[in-house]
Amino acid sequence: MHKKKVDHHLSELIYPRKNKKHLVLGKKPTEEAVLLQSNDYLAISNHDTIRNAQIDALIKTDKEVVMSAIFLHKDGEKDSFEQQLASFTGYEHCILSQSGWAANIGLIQTIIPANTPVYIDFFAHMSLWEGARTANAAIHSFLHNNVKHLEKMIKKHGPGLILVDSVYSTLGTIAPITEIVAIAKKYGCATVVDESHSLGTHGLNGSGLVAELGLSKDVDFITVSLAKSFAYRAGAILCSDKVGQCFPFVAHPAIFSSALLPHEVEVLTATLDLIKKCDQRRKQLFSQTSKLKNGLEELGFRIQSQSQIIALETGSEARTEVIRDLLEADNIFGSVFCQPATPKNRNLIRFSVNSSLSDDDIGKILLACDKVRRVLNK
Missing domain, CATH: 3.40.640.10 (Type I PLP-dependent aspartate aminotransferase-like (Major domain))
Structure with missing residues (x-):
């Protein structure tokens, strides 16, 4: 009985993906990557x-x-x-x-x-x-x-x-x-x-x-x-x-x-x-969040965020995989949210902004997202 359940999980979650890994696992980030996966919003973990x-x-x-x-x-x-x-x-x-x-x-x-x-x-x-x-x-x-x-x-x-x-x-x-x-x-x-x-x-x-x-x-x-x-x-x-x-x-x-x-x-x-004592980091966090959110909305993305968490709503597993790979090809790493964190076919890629995110980083994110938009609109 347990083998059936395990096989079901594998056939649903692992085998359909191109890299034969779960949808949340794309490429490994490099040192140059813009990482938007951590919830260390004030960037203090290495303080x-x-x-x-x-x-x-x-x-x-x-x-x-x-x-x-x-x-x-x-x-x-x-x-x-x-x-x-x-x-x-x-x-x-x-x-x-x-x-x-x-x-x-x-x-x-x-x-x-x-x-x-x-x-x-x-x-x-x-x-x-x-x-x-x-x-x-x-x-x-x-x-x-x-x-x-x-x-x-x-x-x-x-x-x-x-x-x-x-x-x-x-x-x-x-x-x-x-x-x-x-x-x-x-x-x-x-x-x-x-x-x-x-x-x-x-x-x-x-x-x-x-x-x-x-x-x-x-x-x-x-x-x-x-x-x-x-x-x-x-x-x-x-x-x-x-x-x-x-x-x-x-x-x-x-x-x-x-x-x-x-x-x-x-x-x-x-x-x-x-x-x-992190008032300046909080100020920077929300300043950078606002810049990124406004930039994404100008590109035509529907953003519901009212906080430092910004989600790209990506839809089905297949579409999410495509968007994840496009972003990661440009060294932008967000967190994929899928079942059970979201309803089926209502997946998203979450960008967790932190106070160390630079204007240059935001520019890279927006360039990558613009590429995603153009590829998907073809």
Whole structure:
């Protein structure tokens, strides 16, 4: 039975491609390539401050016990990374997790009973969907960023939990968080906003969109992957003290996976300090994003982005393969998004802009995209 399933995957995903690899795998980038695949939006992953913090933390650490977070005693840690991040975003409590994926699954499993109505944006991250499934919720999807459709669903099915991203990782669109919070209050719903792609880039000192909108006291939970602007491998939940007290003893990702090690938390602390000082990088990020977006629109591309994530909607697998190869032939490397990240035949190539992208780089991207447009319009 398993052989049939494996053969099906291979025949669907691997064998049809020209290079006999998955669609997301084209050429290997050269050193001269313009890389638009990383979510390191502030271009800090190789920053000396972070490197030195990691080296120092490893050198001074005598012993690190690898164990589940359920056994950790954190009483009295007044200036911990968790407390700093909670204060930074305007929440009472912060829970560190192994990833943004673990944060979303653990949180949703912890806070809702089975069969609770969950209202989820169609383009919300897969970890939010998986969290709702893990919690045995009654899942109701609403049209992307369509507040009227959300309200209609709540009227029909009753109060529950609303799940959205602040910045959507596929199209780069931004959720109407203010309107969603108003609806949540009106109908007695709780809200979870995944700020993975806005913490560090948006808001005062990078404190995120929820904080920028003054909604930290109105949005019940924020979740975040720290593998984006923080350029690390971790996740976090911003919540109330009560949720923080019970989470380690209820959430399966917290119970059955080892916690982050102390030296890793020290790296995150140094990164948070750096991010707060990155106003110039944030300014540069959005300046370059605007230039690229405007250039693509002038070429005739339909761009829905409202953020540093810019997507070329490429359609079918075959068409996406052609566009990917044309771009990579000109040393432009974006990320291919296909099933299960997007619906079938609604593939896209995502350009993740970062603050180190130069005007020359933007010129190269636009030249390559113009070539794509001319070839496909023949």
